Amino acid sequence: MCLGIPGKIIELYEANGILMSKVDFGGVLREVCIQTLPEAKVGDYTIVHAGFALNLLSEQDAMETLEILREIDFLNDEMDQMVRK
Amino acid sequence: MKILESFRDKELVKKGIDDLHRLIKHDWVIMEICGGQTHAFLHYGLDDMLPKQIELVHGPGCPVCVTPLELIDKALAIASQPNVIFTSFGDMLRVPGSNTDLFSVRASGGQVKIVYSPLDAVKIAQENPDKEVVFFAIGFETTAPNNVMSVLQAKDLGLKNFSI
Numbered sequence: 001m002c003l004g005i006p007g008k009i010i011e012l013y014e015a016n017g018i019l020m021s022k023v024d025f026g027g028v029l030r031e032v033c034i035q036t037l038p039e040a041k042v043g044d045y046t047i048v049h050a051g052f053a054l055n056l057l058s059e060q061d062a063m064e065t066l067e068i069l070r071e072i073d074f075l076n077d078e079m080d081q082m083v084r085k
Numbered sequence: 086m087k088i089l090e091s092f093r094d095k096e097l098v099k100k101g102i103d104d105l106h107r108l109i110k111h112d113w114v115i116m117e118i119c120g121g122q123t124h125a126f127l128h129y130g131l132d133d134m135l136p137k138q139i140e141l142v143h144g145p146g147c148p149v150c151v152t153p154l155e156l157i158d159k160a161l162a163i164a165s166q167p168n169v170i171f172t173s174f175g176d177m178l179r180v181p182g183s184n185t186d187l188f189s190v191r192a193s194g195g196q197v198k199i200v201y202s203p204l205d206a207v208k209i210a211q212e213n214p215d216k217e218v219v220f221f222a223i224g225f226e227t228t229a230p231n232n233v234m235s236v237l238q239a240k241d242l243g244l245k246n247f248s249i
Contacts (some may be wrong), residue, residue: 016241017241032202033202033234036230050201050231051201051203051204051205051231052234063144066234
């Protein structure tokens with residue numbers, strides 16, 4: 001619930017009068033409402049929370065954020081292994 | 086269970102606390118980001134064991150952990166109605182109310198569906214015109230625009246069976 005996740009916009013379209021998009025999260029595609037970011041273009045990176053795009057971010061910032069999330073995941077695995085030992 | 090046991094290891098906890106007392110050189114103010122952390126600190130009495138120099142400040146909390154018990158009880162009552170499909174973020178399902186939680190309501194026949202976005206709940210309302218679809222619109226400033234968007238969308242689609 002707390003985490004916004006960065007992804008890449010691969011398609012923009014209108015559905016029922018609101019701006020929607022397909023966003024690629026490391027290979028997983030999700031439909032995201034992008035109504036609050038009319039300036040968004042295909043190829044831009046955006047941070048998404050609960051199905052809504054919050055803002056745009058640079059590719060570099062997106063990659064850094066994803067790297068941190070991967071580290072957290074890695075730490076979780078490590079913690080699991082430590083606890084099992 | 087393993088994780089719980091290791092956090093209840095007295096020696097391990099004592100070592101951690103001793104290390105803190107040894108390492109701390111000046112006053113620290115630490116904000117808990119999540120209400121779950123606040124809860125754990127107080128529940129297990131960790132706040133009393135910390136060095137005096139550490140001051141814990143209760144932080145913002147996420148939409149799930151700042152949801153008051155009363156609201157959860159109301160959600161449980163609505164979700165138990167026979168003609169209702171109750172939609173919620175998955176995190177809310179295990180949060181206990183006074184007597185039960187949404188998972189248990191679902192297990193005893195209530196229609197509780199997990200959605201990723203409030204707009205998914207609108208879709209469910211569209212697909213189930215004979216049911217009342219209720220979205221559990223938890224949160225504060227960050228989630229309010231999304232919740233409002235679902236209401237606008239439902240209005241534009243002419244839905245009469247969607248509420249938050």
